Amino acid sequence: MKILLTTHGAPHDEVALAFGAHIARGANEPATVLCVVERASDRPQAGAALKRACELLRGAEVHTKIRMGQACREIINEAEQGKYDLVIVGERPDPNLLVRFLSGSDTIRVVEHAPCPVIVAKRKTGPIVRILVCDSGAQGRLAELGPIVPERPEAVPSLLARFTAQLADLLHGEEEVTVLHVMSQISAAPGVKDKQLRAEAKELIEEHSPEGELLERDVHVLEQPGVHVWPKIRHGLVIDEILAEAQAGRYDLVVIGAHRGAGWQRILLDDIAHKILVQMDRPVLVVR
Amino acid sequence: MEGSREPEVSELSSAEEALLDDGVASLATTSADSWASVEQRAWWQHINLRKIALFLVSLYLFVLAIALMKDGARGLAPLVRVLFSVNSPANALGFGWLSAYLIMSGSPIAAASLTFFDAGVIDKLGAFAMINGSRLGASFIVLFIGFLYVLRGRNRATSLSMGLLSLTVTALTHVPAFLLGLWLLSRGTLDAIQMRSGALLTSATDVTIEPVAQLVTGLLPLWAVFLVGLGLSMASFSLFDRCLPQATLKESQVGWMSRLVYRPWVMFLLGCLITTISMSVSISLSILVPLSARGFVRRENVIPYIMGANIMTFVDTLLAAVLLKNPEAFTVVLVVMVSVAFICLLVLALAYNRFQHGVLAFVERVTAKSRNLAIFMVGIFLAPILLMLV
16 A cells, blocks of 8 residues: 655644554555655755654655645645555644635645545544444445445445455454444434334344445445454434544544535535544544 | 415325335335336426416416405404404414414415405504414424324324424524514515516406406305405415425435535525425425435435525415515515525524534424423413413
């Protein structure tokens, strides 16, 4: 797995590097640490930041790189040109309030435009043991899915498929993975069959409800020796429940899907990933 | 023609019965089948002459109903003024609210309030208050049906959630909008915006409606003419519901559509748009159902959708004002719509997250215990009675 880490010597970069070190050490390819400077005169500071990054990434094979330009754009360019499998960034607030209001922080822009999955590292720097995978099922069309084929995850066009296909190296066989689906529905009219609106994951799987089938497929796709996978259902508002589960379960990494498109979709479709990224208090992996 | 008309209630009930009988019967599945068959036909084959005829009949009945209620409203003046003591906006609010409970529908009461105003039975503020009251009463009907299901042993939370949500959102937006509207009306801010029926419409109604109206007025006492008009308006709404196309959406057919529902502004506008066409809150809501299928709707989408629907459900009342040829009546309805829209937009822009959490928490609390539900039910019956006694 080809990993791109970024630094500018700021405290939030150190969090990202310390967190990324756990992944980089297990990767089968050297990780690249990128420092973006705005002017050539900033190169000495970049050198110092990269030196510090190498210290934090001790134990992993590391290449360093300096690019000149606007940070967000250069990170995306590097991710595209270097064909990375994963980008790890810190939560980088944009100092310009107007820019943040109009287009979000640099981190959000990297997440939106990067060609590969992105981990936004925050606060936590320990190894990844407990993973929360939030699957809305919206990426796949359950009715169109064929029988479960664990050997061919690409046959399941879901968040989980992309997670396992792109980031299998993240799992070392010691993880505890919870697959979460939030049922935010309520009955649209009195008299609608309501049992499923209160059911737990086990009941939904037994009843072969769409949510149950989604969770069952996810568990099958993720299951591998040593990795413990649990399906879970929560009932309530989607963002609230994901945030609550992340805290209650003390997860080391929360995995979500990237939804937002371009053009009219940017305006009309809500970006739950954005809201979760902003509100989550721990590392988030955005899979696309 | 808002969401709580009697015919809508019966339509909802039949849908519910289908769901009860068929277990996991899905409205979306039905729509998918019909969609597939529709796609294979040419566009002109989609035209349903029966529905067009139903629409024309419902329109005729609505215009006739307004004419009859207009003629008959004077006959109810003693009843409204003396027996029910509707002399203030508070009385009128309670009167409209209770009347909507009584006939299980809001639109005919809103139209009736305009005819009372046109006949001089109530003043401008009274008409405004009565229209607001009719909407509060109308939003109770889904809750009432849910309550019947609870009595039949169904789960309290799932049976009542939608009704409670609808009622709570309506109350929380209409009460401040009522105060804002009173202020706008007393200042005459929107008095300049008036609409009269055109010469073509006037001559058309003179030819087609007036002879029938005069015949009925000659045969019956005025109070009975009003009641006939009220009955005809309810019948016209029922027919109108039946001539609406079966508009349904399905998640698997329009994948991105399901994601629209998380955007409050989009859902608000969608609620406005669909209710402008359907003129019914509950029909609008039923269109939402197949988005998540199996008779479920998402918590995230329903509140702004109800807000949008609550504004545009007054479109038929606006039409009634035009038919009455009373420019002031038009202004009254416009003030209702503008004030409700202003409050909804304010909530969406500034405090939607808190509003959403507050409403959902309230609904959860009401359905958590039988005692809470009983207090709530007693409260919503007592409130309009107390308003009438003020």
